[in-house]
Amino acid sequence: MTKLLEWLLGVSAVVVAWGLLTFDLLGLRLPQAYRDVAWPMPMYLLLVFGCYSLATVGYRVATFNDCEEAAKELQAQIQEAKQDLQKRVEILIQRLINPGVELWPLAQLLKEMIRQRLIKVCRMAGTQASHVEHEPTRLC
Amino acid sequence: MASRKSSSKSRDENDKYSVLLPTYNERENLPLIVWLLVKYFGESGYDFEIIVIDDGSPDGTLEVAEQLQKIYGEDKILLRPRAKKLGLGTAYIHGIKHATGNFVFIMDADLSHHPKFIAEFIEKQQEGGFDLVSGTRYSGNGGVYGWDLRRKLISRGANYITQVLLRPGASDLTGSFRLYKKEVLERLVEQCVSKGYVFQMEIIIRARQLGYSIGEVPISFVDRVYGESKLGGNEIVSFLKGLLTLFATT
Ligand SMILES: Nc1nc2c(ncn2[C@@H]2O[C@H](COP(=O)(O)OP(=O)(O)O)[C@@H](O)[C@H]2O)c(=O)[nH]1
Ligand SMILES: [Mg+2]
Secondary structure, eight states: OOHHHHHHHHHHHHHHHHHHHHTTTTOOOOOHHHHHHHTTHHHHHHHHHHHHHHHHHHHHHHTOOBOHHHHHHHHHHHHHHHHHHHHHHHHHHHHHSOGGGTTSHHHHHHHHHHHHHHHHHHHHTTOOOOSTTOOOOOOO | OOOOOSOOSSOOTTOEEEEEEEESSOTTTHHHHHHHHHHHHHHHTOEEEEEEEEBOOTTOHHHHHHHHHHHHOTTTEEEOOBSSOOOHHHHHHHHHHTOOSSEEEEOOSSSSBOGGGHHHHHHHHHHHTOSEEEEESSSTTOEEESOOHHHHHHHHHHHHHHHHHHOOSOSOSSOOOEEEEHHHHHHHHHHOOOOTTHHHHHHHHHHHHTTOOEEEEEOEEEOOOOSSOOOOHHHHHHHHHHHHHHHHHO
16 A cells, blocks of 8 residues: 555545534534534644644754764865875885886886876865765755 | 675674765765775775776766776776766666675765764674664764755755655665665665655665665764755755655555
Protein backbone atom coordinates (compact mmCIF):
# COMPACT_ATOMS: atom_id res chain seq x y z
CA MET A 1 0.00 0.00 0.00
CA THR A 2 1.37 3.38 -0.91
CA LYS A 3 1.72 6.19 1.61
CA LEU A 4 -0.94 8.08 -0.31
CA LEU A 5 -3.45 5.26 0.19
CA GLU A 6 -2.57 5.00 3.87
CA TRP A 7 -3.28 8.68 4.26
CA LEU A 8 -6.54 8.55 2.34
CA LEU A 9 -7.67 5.66 4.52
CA GLY A 10 -6.76 7.47 7.72
CA VAL A 11 -8.42 10.70 6.67
CA SER A 12 -11.62 9.01 5.51
CA ALA A 13 -11.82 7.08 8.80
CA VAL A 14 -11.71 10.38 10.68
CA VAL A 15 -14.26 11.98 8.34
CA VAL A 16 -16.65 9.05 8.72
CA ALA A 17 -16.37 9.07 12.51
CA TRP A 18 -16.92 12.80 12.53
CA GLY A 19 -19.95 12.55 10.25
CA LEU A 20 -21.50 9.78 12.31
CA LEU A 21 -21.21 11.77 15.53
CA THR A 22 -22.06 15.20 14.25
CA PHE A 23 -25.10 14.28 12.18
CA ASP A 24 -25.99 11.25 14.27
CA LEU A 25 -26.23 9.17 11.12
CA LEU A 26 -26.68 5.94 13.06
CA GLY A 27 -29.67 7.39 14.93
CA LEU A 28 -28.10 6.81 18.31
CA ARG A 29 -29.85 9.90 19.69
CA LEU A 30 -26.62 11.13 21.22
CA PRO A 31 -26.92 14.03 23.66
CA GLN A 32 -26.57 17.44 22.04
CA ALA A 33 -23.37 18.01 24.05
CA TYR A 34 -21.65 15.23 22.11
CA ARG A 35 -22.55 16.75 18.81
CA ASP A 36 -21.41 20.16 19.92
CA VAL A 37 -18.02 18.75 20.75
CA ALA A 38 -17.74 16.64 17.58
CA TRP A 39 -18.77 19.37 15.16
CA PRO A 40 -15.68 21.62 15.42
CA MET A 41 -13.32 18.74 16.15
CA PRO A 42 -11.59 18.58 12.73
CA MET A 43 -10.81 22.29 13.01
CA TYR A 44 -9.30 21.77 16.47
CA LEU A 45 -7.27 18.81 15.34
CA LEU A 46 -5.89 20.79 12.43
CA LEU A 47 -5.03 23.69 14.70
CA VAL A 48 -3.29 21.46 17.22
CA PHE A 49 -1.37 19.70 14.48
CA GLY A 50 -0.37 23.03 12.94
CA CYS A 51 0.83 24.40 16.27
CA TYR A 52 2.70 21.21 17.03
CA SER A 53 4.38 21.35 13.62
CA LEU A 54 5.40 24.98 13.97
CA ALA A 55 6.72 24.40 17.47
CA THR A 56 8.66 21.31 16.39
CA VAL A 57 10.24 22.95 13.37
CA GLY A 58 10.98 26.10 15.37
CA TYR A 59 12.62 24.14 18.14
CA ARG A 60 14.69 22.12 15.68
CA VAL A 61 15.86 25.22 13.86
CA ALA A 62 16.84 26.83 17.15
CA THR A 63 18.75 23.76 18.30
CA PHE A 64 20.35 22.95 14.94
CA ASN A 65 24.01 22.25 15.75
CA ASP A 66 26.49 24.71 14.26
CA CYS A 67 29.57 22.61 13.75
CA GLU A 68 32.13 25.38 14.29
CA GLU A 69 34.69 22.96 15.65
CA ALA A 70 34.32 20.61 12.70
CA ALA A 71 34.87 23.48 10.28
CA LYS A 72 37.99 24.61 12.11
CA GLU A 73 39.35 21.08 12.25
CA LEU A 74 38.77 20.69 8.52
CA GLN A 75 40.58 23.93 7.71
CA ALA A 76 43.59 22.81 9.73
CA GLN A 77 43.58 19.41 8.04
CA ILE A 78 43.41 21.01 4.61
CA GLN A 79 46.67 22.82 5.36
CA GLU A 80 48.22 19.59 6.62
CA ALA A 81 47.01 17.69 3.57
CA LYS A 82 48.45 20.25 1.15
CA GLN A 83 51.87 20.08 2.79
CA ASP A 84 51.87 16.31 2.87
CA LEU A 85 50.75 16.04 -0.76
CA GLN A 86 53.51 18.46 -1.75
CA LYS A 87 56.03 16.22 0.01
CA ARG A 88 54.74 13.10 -1.70
CA VAL A 89 54.96 14.78 -5.07
CA GLU A 90 58.57 15.75 -4.41
CA ILE A 91 59.40 12.17 -3.48
CA LEU A 92 57.70 10.97 -6.64
CA ILE A 93 59.72 13.39 -8.72
CA GLN A 94 62.93 12.24 -7.11
CA ARG A 95 62.03 8.66 -7.90
CA LEU A 96 61.16 9.48 -11.49
CA ILE A 97 64.33 11.34 -12.20
CA ASN A 98 67.76 10.15 -11.32
CA PRO A 99 69.41 12.98 -9.41
CA GLY A 100 72.74 11.93 -10.94
CA VAL A 101 71.87 13.38 -14.34
CA GLU A 102 70.73 16.69 -12.97
CA LEU A 103 73.39 18.55 -14.86
CA TRP A 104 72.11 17.38 -18.17
CA PRO A 105 69.91 20.25 -19.38
CA LEU A 106 67.37 18.00 -21.08
CA ALA A 107 66.84 16.05 -17.88
CA GLN A 108 66.34 19.32 -16.09
CA LEU A 109 63.70 20.31 -18.57
CA LEU A 110 61.98 16.97 -18.30
CA LYS A 111 62.10 17.18 -14.55
CA GLU A 112 60.55 20.61 -14.63
CA MET A 113 57.79 19.40 -16.95
CA ILE A 114 56.83 16.48 -14.74
CA ARG A 115 57.13 18.69 -11.72
CA GLN A 116 54.74 21.23 -13.15
CA ARG A 117 52.25 18.53 -13.96
CA LEU A 118 52.39 16.87 -10.59
CA ILE A 119 52.49 20.08 -8.68
CA LYS A 120 49.10 20.85 -10.12
CA VAL A 121 47.64 18.39 -7.67
CA CYS A 122 48.92 20.45 -4.80
CA ARG A 123 48.07 23.78 -6.27
CA MET A 124 44.56 22.66 -7.01
CA ALA A 125 44.10 21.26 -3.56
CA GLY A 126 42.05 23.60 -1.46
CA THR A 127 42.01 26.59 -3.75
CA GLN A 128 38.78 28.50 -3.63
CA ALA A 129 36.05 26.55 -5.40
CA SER A 130 34.39 28.20 -8.32
CA HIS A 131 30.87 28.93 -7.20
CA VAL A 132 29.25 28.99 -10.57
CA GLU A 133 29.54 25.28 -11.13
CA HIS A 134 28.23 24.36 -7.70
CA GLU A 135 24.86 25.62 -6.80
CA PRO A 136 23.21 23.94 -3.83
CA THR A 137 20.57 21.53 -4.97
CA ARG A 138 19.47 19.88 -1.78
CA LEU A 139 16.60 21.34 0.14
CA CYS A 140 17.37 19.38 3.29
CA MET B 1 39.99 -9.45 -2.89
CA ALA B 2 36.33 -9.80 -3.63
CA SER B 3 34.49 -11.54 -0.88
CA ARG B 4 30.86 -11.85 -0.01
CA LYS B 5 29.38 -12.25 3.39
CA SER B 6 25.83 -11.68 4.49
CA SER B 7 26.61 -10.34 7.93
CA SER B 8 29.57 -9.97 10.17
CA LYS B 9 29.34 -9.24 13.86
CA SER B 10 33.03 -8.83 14.45
CA ARG B 11 35.94 -7.41 12.57
CA ASP B 12 36.66 -9.57 9.61
CA GLU B 13 39.97 -9.75 7.85
CA ASN B 14 38.19 -10.23 4.57
CA ASP B 15 36.02 -7.14 4.79
CA LYS B 16 36.83 -4.54 2.22
CA TYR B 17 35.29 -1.13 1.85
CA SER B 18 34.83 0.48 -1.56
CA VAL B 19 34.35 4.23 -1.43
CA LEU B 20 32.39 5.69 -4.33
CA LEU B 21 33.31 9.31 -5.02
CA PRO B 22 31.23 10.91 -7.75
CA THR B 23 32.91 14.10 -8.89
CA TYR B 24 31.97 17.01 -11.07
CA ASN B 25 34.37 19.95 -11.00
CA GLU B 26 36.09 18.89 -7.80
CA ARG B 27 39.72 19.37 -8.70
CA GLU B 28 40.35 21.44 -5.57
CA ASN B 29 38.62 19.02 -3.24
CA LEU B 30 39.54 15.64 -4.68
CA PRO B 31 43.17 15.57 -3.44
CA LEU B 32 42.01 16.65 0.00
CA ILE B 33 39.20 14.13 0.35
CA VAL B 34 41.47 11.34 -0.91
CA TRP B 35 44.19 12.37 1.53
CA LEU B 36 41.72 12.32 4.40
CA LEU B 37 40.29 8.96 3.34
CA VAL B 38 43.74 7.41 3.17
CA LYS B 39 44.57 8.91 6.55
CA TYR B 40 41.51 7.59 8.36
CA PHE B 41 41.40 4.21 6.67
CA GLY B 42 45.10 3.89 7.41
CA GLU B 43 44.59 4.70 11.09
CA SER B 44 41.70 2.31 11.54
CA GLY B 45 43.33 -0.45 9.52
CA TYR B 46 40.40 -1.44 7.34
CA ASP B 47 41.01 -2.58 3.78
CA PHE B 48 39.69 -0.08 1.24
CA GLU B 49 39.65 1.26 -2.29
CA ILE B 50 38.51 4.61 -3.65
CA ILE B 51 36.54 4.68 -6.88
CA VAL B 52 36.42 8.08 -8.54
CA ILE B 53 33.56 8.50 -10.97
CA ASP B 54 34.20 11.71 -12.83
CA ASP B 55 31.69 12.92 -15.39
CA GLY B 56 33.98 14.73 -17.81
CA SER B 57 34.53 17.70 -15.50
CA PRO B 58 35.71 20.68 -17.54
CA ASP B 59 38.00 21.80 -14.72
CA GLY B 60 40.37 18.85 -15.10
CA THR B 61 39.32 16.78 -12.10
CA LEU B 62 40.24 13.60 -13.94
CA GLU B 63 43.79 14.76 -14.53
CA VAL B 64 44.15 15.44 -10.83
CA ALA B 65 42.73 11.99 -10.10
CA GLU B 66 45.34 10.42 -12.36
CA GLN B 67 48.10 12.15 -10.43
CA LEU B 68 46.63 10.95 -7.17
CA GLN B 69 46.65 7.45 -8.56
CA LYS B 70 50.39 7.80 -9.08
CA ILE B 71 50.85 8.93 -5.50
CA TYR B 72 48.66 6.38 -3.75
CA GLY B 73 48.75 3.45 -6.14
CA GLU B 74 46.36 1.97 -8.66
CA ASP B 75 45.03 -0.57 -6.20
CA LYS B 76 43.83 2.19 -3.87
CA ILE B 77 42.57 4.76 -6.37
CA LEU B 78 40.42 3.45 -9.22
CA LEU B 79 39.27 5.73 -11.98
CA ARG B 80 35.97 4.96 -13.65
CA PRO B 81 35.24 8.15 -15.58
CA ARG B 82 32.36 8.80 -17.93
CA ALA B 83 32.47 11.10 -20.92
CA LYS B 84 29.77 13.51 -19.90
CA LYS B 85 27.61 14.65 -17.00
CA LEU B 86 25.05 11.91 -16.63
CA GLY B 87 23.91 12.59 -13.10
CA LEU B 88 24.49 11.22 -9.64
CA GLY B 89 22.13 8.24 -9.65
CA THR B 90 23.75 6.58 -12.64
CA ALA B 91 27.20 7.52 -11.31
CA TYR B 92 26.58 5.25 -8.32
CA ILE B 93 25.33 2.41 -10.52
CA HIS B 94 28.41 2.79 -12.68
CA GLY B 95 30.65 2.81 -9.62
CA ILE B 96 29.15 -0.25 -7.92
CA LYS B 97 29.85 -2.35 -10.99
CA HIS B 98 33.54 -1.82 -10.43
CA ALA B 99 33.58 -2.14 -6.65
CA THR B 100 35.51 -5.13 -5.34
CA GLY B 101 34.69 -4.63 -1.66
CA ASN B 102 31.86 -6.36 0.16
CA PHE B 103 30.86 -3.02 1.67
CA VAL B 104 30.32 0.25 -0.16
CA PHE B 105 30.62 3.78 1.18
CA ILE B 106 28.89 6.53 -0.72
CA MET B 107 29.91 10.09 0.02
CA ASP B 108 30.29 13.49 -1.60
CA ALA B 109 33.72 14.59 -2.73
CA ASP B 110 33.24 18.23 -1.77
CA LEU B 111 34.52 17.80 1.82
CA SER B 112 31.06 18.23 3.29
CA HIS B 113 31.32 14.60 4.38
CA HIS B 114 34.34 14.09 6.60
CA PRO B 115 36.17 10.74 6.42
CA LYS B 116 36.79 10.86 10.18
CA PHE B 117 33.36 9.28 10.55
CA ILE B 118 34.09 6.12 8.56
CA ALA B 119 35.24 4.19 11.62
CA GLU B 120 31.99 5.04 13.41
CA PHE B 121 29.98 3.86 10.40
CA ILE B 122 31.84 0.58 10.33
CA GLU B 123 31.56 0.02 14.08
CA LYS B 124 27.86 0.83 13.96
CA GLN B 125 27.36 -1.61 11.11
CA GLN B 126 29.18 -4.39 12.95
CA GLU B 127 27.43 -3.66 16.21
CA GLY B 128 23.95 -4.25 14.81
CA GLY B 129 24.74 -6.19 11.65
CA PHE B 130 22.94 -3.40 9.79
CA ASP B 131 22.28 -3.64 6.06
CA LEU B 132 22.90 0.06 5.74
CA VAL B 133 24.20 2.79 8.00
CA SER B 134 23.13 6.33 7.24
CA GLY B 135 24.87 9.50 8.38
CA THR B 136 22.48 11.98 9.92
CA ARG B 137 22.72 15.73 10.38
CA TYR B 138 19.46 15.85 12.26
CA SER B 139 19.97 13.83 15.41
CA GLY B 140 22.42 13.38 18.25
CA ASN B 141 25.59 15.38 17.80
CA GLY B 142 24.91 15.75 14.11
CA GLY B 143 24.79 19.21 12.60
CA VAL B 144 25.75 21.56 9.83
CA TYR B 145 28.30 24.29 9.40
CA GLY B 146 27.78 27.23 7.10
CA TRP B 147 23.99 27.47 7.00
CA ASP B 148 22.18 30.68 7.82
CA LEU B 149 18.82 30.83 9.54
CA ARG B 150 16.89 30.78 6.28
CA ARG B 151 18.74 27.71 5.06
CA LYS B 152 18.17 25.95 8.37
CA LEU B 153 14.47 26.77 8.35
CA ILE B 154 14.01 25.47 4.80
CA SER B 155 15.94 22.35 5.63
CA ARG B 156 14.15 21.57 8.88
CA GLY B 157 10.78 22.35 7.32
CA ALA B 158 11.38 20.14 4.31
CA ASN B 159 12.66 17.36 6.54
CA TYR B 160 9.63 17.63 8.83
CA ILE B 161 7.15 17.44 5.96
CA THR B 162 8.99 14.44 4.58
CA GLN B 163 8.93 12.71 7.95
CA VAL B 164 5.19 13.30 8.33
CA LEU B 165 4.27 12.18 4.83
CA LEU B 166 6.62 9.25 4.35
CA ARG B 167 7.46 8.07 7.89
CA PRO B 168 10.74 6.66 6.57
CA GLY B 169 12.22 5.53 9.88
CA ALA B 170 15.42 7.45 9.29
CA SER B 171 16.12 11.03 10.31
CA ASP B 172 18.22 12.16 7.35
CA LEU B 173 16.78 11.26 3.97
CA THR B 174 18.67 13.45 1.58
CA GLY B 175 22.07 13.05 3.15
CA SER B 176 24.28 10.87 1.01
CA PHE B 177 26.99 9.78 3.42
CA ARG B 178 26.13 6.12 3.85
CA LEU B 179 27.58 2.65 4.21
CA TYR B 180 25.90 -0.28 2.48
CA LYS B 181 26.42 -3.98 2.23
CA LYS B 182 27.28 -4.29 -1.41
CA GLU B 183 24.58 -6.77 -2.35
CA VAL B 184 22.00 -4.63 -0.54
CA LEU B 185 23.05 -1.53 -2.45
CA GLU B 186 22.92 -3.44 -5.74
CA ARG B 187 19.40 -4.61 -4.99
CA LEU B 188 18.26 -1.12 -3.91
CA VAL B 189 19.76 0.62 -6.90
CA GLU B 190 17.88 -1.75 -9.20
CA GLN B 191 14.61 -0.70 -7.59
CA CYS B 192 15.10 3.04 -7.60
CA VAL B 193 13.80 5.20 -10.40
CA SER B 194 14.39 8.72 -9.08
CA LYS B 195 17.05 11.06 -10.34
CA GLY B 196 19.29 13.49 -8.52
CA TYR B 197 19.17 13.61 -4.78
CA VAL B 198 15.57 12.37 -4.62
CA PHE B 199 17.37 9.11 -5.37
CA GLN B 200 18.86 9.32 -1.85
CA MET B 201 15.38 9.59 -0.37
CA GLU B 202 13.99 6.79 -2.46
CA ILE B 203 16.82 4.42 -1.66
CA ILE B 204 16.21 4.63 2.09
CA ILE B 205 12.45 4.25 1.71
CA ARG B 206 12.89 1.21 -0.51
CA ALA B 207 15.32 -0.17 2.05
CA ARG B 208 12.62 0.04 4.71
CA GLN B 209 10.05 -1.54 2.40
CA LEU B 210 12.33 -4.45 1.62
CA GLY B 211 12.89 -4.97 5.32
CA TYR B 212 16.55 -4.00 5.44
CA SER B 213 17.87 -2.80 8.78
CA ILE B 214 19.08 0.77 9.04
CA GLY B 215 21.56 2.20 11.54
CA GLU B 216 22.33 5.87 12.00
CA VAL B 217 25.48 7.79 12.82
CA PRO B 218 25.37 11.51 13.64
CA ILE B 219 27.67 13.48 11.36
CA SER B 220 28.78 17.07 11.10
CA PHE B 221 28.22 18.46 7.63
CA VAL B 222 30.53 21.29 6.61
CA ASP B 223 28.86 22.70 3.55
CA ARG B 224 30.73 23.85 0.49
CA VAL B 225 31.32 27.60 0.60
CA TYR B 226 28.83 29.17 -1.74
CA GLY B 227 29.11 32.69 -3.04
CA GLU B 228 25.60 33.32 -1.87
CA SER B 229 22.64 31.22 -0.90
CA LYS B 230 21.22 30.24 -4.24
CA LEU B 231 18.51 27.94 -2.99
CA GLY B 232 15.38 29.16 -4.71
CA GLY B 233 12.11 28.27 -6.36
CA ASN B 234 13.56 25.66 -8.69
CA GLU B 235 14.97 23.55 -5.88
CA ILE B 236 11.75 23.80 -3.91
CA VAL B 237 9.66 22.71 -6.88
CA SER B 238 11.89 19.76 -7.71
CA PHE B 239 11.95 18.71 -4.06
CA LEU B 240 8.16 18.79 -3.82
CA LYS B 241 7.85 16.88 -7.07
CA GLY B 242 10.17 14.20 -5.78
CA LEU B 243 8.43 14.05 -2.44
CA LEU B 244 4.95 13.75 -3.94
CA THR B 245 6.11 11.12 -6.41
CA LEU B 246 7.47 9.03 -3.56
CA PHE B 247 4.29 9.70 -1.58
CA ALA B 248 2.11 8.37 -4.37
CA THR B 249 4.26 5.48 -5.49
CA THR B 250 5.90 3.94 -2.44
N1 LIG C 1 29.85 11.92 -11.42
C1 LIG C 1 29.05 12.93 -11.11
N2 LIG C 1 29.16 13.55 -9.90
C2 LIG C 1 28.34 14.59 -9.61
C3 LIG C 1 27.33 15.04 -10.50
N3 LIG C 1 26.68 16.07 -9.91
C4 LIG C 1 27.24 16.24 -8.70
N4 LIG C 1 28.26 15.36 -8.51
C5 LIG C 1 29.09 15.18 -7.29
O1 LIG C 1 28.21 14.76 -6.27
C6 LIG C 1 28.56 15.33 -5.01
C7 LIG C 1 27.43 16.19 -4.45
O2 LIG C 1 27.18 17.28 -5.29
P1 LIG C 1 26.96 18.77 -4.76
O3 LIG C 1 27.06 19.69 -5.91
O4 LIG C 1 27.86 19.03 -3.59
O5 LIG C 1 25.45 18.69 -4.27
P2 LIG C 1 24.79 19.38 -2.99
O6 LIG C 1 25.65 19.04 -1.82
O7 LIG C 1 23.44 18.78 -2.93
O8 LIG C 1 24.74 20.84 -3.27
C8 LIG C 1 29.85 16.10 -5.26
O9 LIG C 1 30.93 15.25 -4.97
C9 LIG C 1 29.77 16.42 -6.76
O10 LIG C 1 31.05 16.58 -7.32
C10 LIG C 1 27.23 14.36 -11.78
O11 LIG C 1 26.39 14.68 -12.62
N5 LIG C 1 28.09 13.33 -12.02
MG1 LIG D 1 27.66 19.37 -1.46
